Amino acid sequence: MNSGSVPLNRVHLTGDELRHIGEAIASGALSGPGAQSAYCEAVIRRAVGAPWAAIVPSCTAALEMSAVLLDLAPGDEVVMPSFTFVSTAAAVVLRGAVPIFVDVDPVTLNICPEAAAAAVTARTRAIFAVHYAGVVADMDALARLARARGLALVEDAAQAYGSTRGGRPAGSFGTTACFSFHGTKNVTSGEGGALVVNDPALVERAGILRDRGTDRERFLRGQVNAYSWQDLGSSQIVSEITAAFLRAQLDHADAIRADRLSIWQGYAAALTEPARQGHFRIPAPPPETEHNGHIFFLMLPDARSRLSLGEHLARRGIVAAPQYVPLHSSPAGRRFGRPSGPMTVTDHAADCLLRLPLWVGLGGDQNRVIDGVLDWCAGRREAA
Ligand SMILES: Cc1ncc(COP(=O)(O)O)c(C=O)c1O
Structure with missing residues (x-):
């Protein structure tokens, strides 16, 4: 595509x-x-x-x-x-x-x-x-x-x-x-x-x-x-x-995993530098884990920059999405459950996490996504 x-x-x-x-x-x-x-x-x-x-x-x-x-x-x-x-x-x-x-x-x-x-x-x-x-x-x-x-x-x-x-x-x-x-x-x-x-x-x-x-x-x-x-x-x-x-x-789970991991690693390689510059954080799975390339996300510094990047990608026809509404603050979570301790990381992830497209067959479209993200970073640098 x-x-x-x-x-x-x-x-x-x-x-x-x-x-x-x-x-x-x-x-x-x-x-x-x-x-x-x-x-x-x-x-x-x-x-x-x-x-x-x-x-x-x-x-x-x-x-x-x-x-x-x-x-x-x-x-x-x-x-x-x-x-x-x-x-x-x-x-x-x-x-x-x-x-x-x-x-x-x-x-x-x-x-x-x-x-x-x-x-x-x-x-x-x-x-x-x-x-x-x-x-x-x-x-x-x-x-x-x-x-x-x-x-x-x-x-x-x-x-x-x-x-x-x-x-x-x-x-x-x-x-x-x-x-x-x-x-x-x-x-x-x-x-x-x-x-x-x-x-x-x-x-x-x-x-x-x-x-x-x-x-x-x-x-x-x-x-x-x-x-x-x-x-x-x-x-x-x-x-x-x-x-x-x-x-x-x-029967093809291993090949699917390998394909997804190579896309995941492609994002990580292309987005390490802007992450180092502070535009966002990229995932850093612990070395003792071998994951399956299910999700690649960016953790933006705040909700405003997530909205801005999400809209920037949407204008280029790229769907990027947040993850969960935290359960402790959702209506049924409040009714049926209880929080224990602070929810600092959960609340931050709810406001600031943005998932990028990741599927077998993404192919050259991955470059469109990466270019979109890099272009947004460049725009932020110019505005700063
Ligand atoms: C962490 C987690 N638990 C449970 C589910 C529910 O899975 P299912 O749609 O197969 O019921 C999901 C689905 O996205 C999930 O991400």
Whole structure:
């Protein structure tokens, strides 16, 4: 694409989608979980090194299932970053639990372990960590905290499929982990997600929860003659058509990650100098993390300069966008949750962060984006 507008995201097709969808249709078995789902789940289990994984309709569904698996109950507290998508909090609120919002680390924008520690009370049951921009949160510090205080640790790894920290994959650290395959994510089925369960004690119940509260998994394994209602549950099952699409994406996850990383690195190389000159900050993932190139953002010095750069790029047909409205200051966040400690970094990121277009196939349009940013910097220098 060399003219016209440059969107923020664009779904990348690997070319295998129609073939696998055709296989699913030809099999005549469209309800899940079938062969296509089983394929995806094996790939995810292998990638994460987890004992159990299920593809589910969304990361939101996986987060909701995690809240049930942890037996969250009214009045329980769950510590989480305020700088996250609504689903992280909404999932625990559905169980009557109270999200306790804490600030994020200024470098990674992931939950700050010290702020999390300060937020733990006698009512705290879990920490939900988010891997923002695919950069895995400080899971060592959070796991130490969780162990010391007897808490569960859940990974909201919506953005982190294919990322690692200290060589360990995102999704391998938590009691459970939740991935998103929404259309804005690196690997997608339009809508979609996965629940990974790392605690073997929760595996059997996860299978029941996913399949309308029944032990149909046991039935399909030939362990019982008929299946029946066993526990809480819902239909968190994905059609084989959707699973077939996802399969085509998962098979190419490494290539997608490599392409996105090279675009990410292209931005970093071109924008290091203006960052050094103080126009903005660029991401600086810690050396122990290997991210998946999900997001490249600029952190402007103030809200006015973000607006100015955003408008400058929009005039050139380039879509650049902020990230989250912090949960501690959103209407439902105020109603259902509570902040703990200052929110300085979260509020600053909400006002000043601008994401740049990043998708496989961006190609020469990346230079249009970079030129737009550099041109804006030059204009600021002249005005100063
Ligand atoms: C951090 C985080 N959590 C959860 C979600 C929800 O994912 P889904 O749309 O698959 O439910 C998102 C989606 O953007 C996200 O970024």
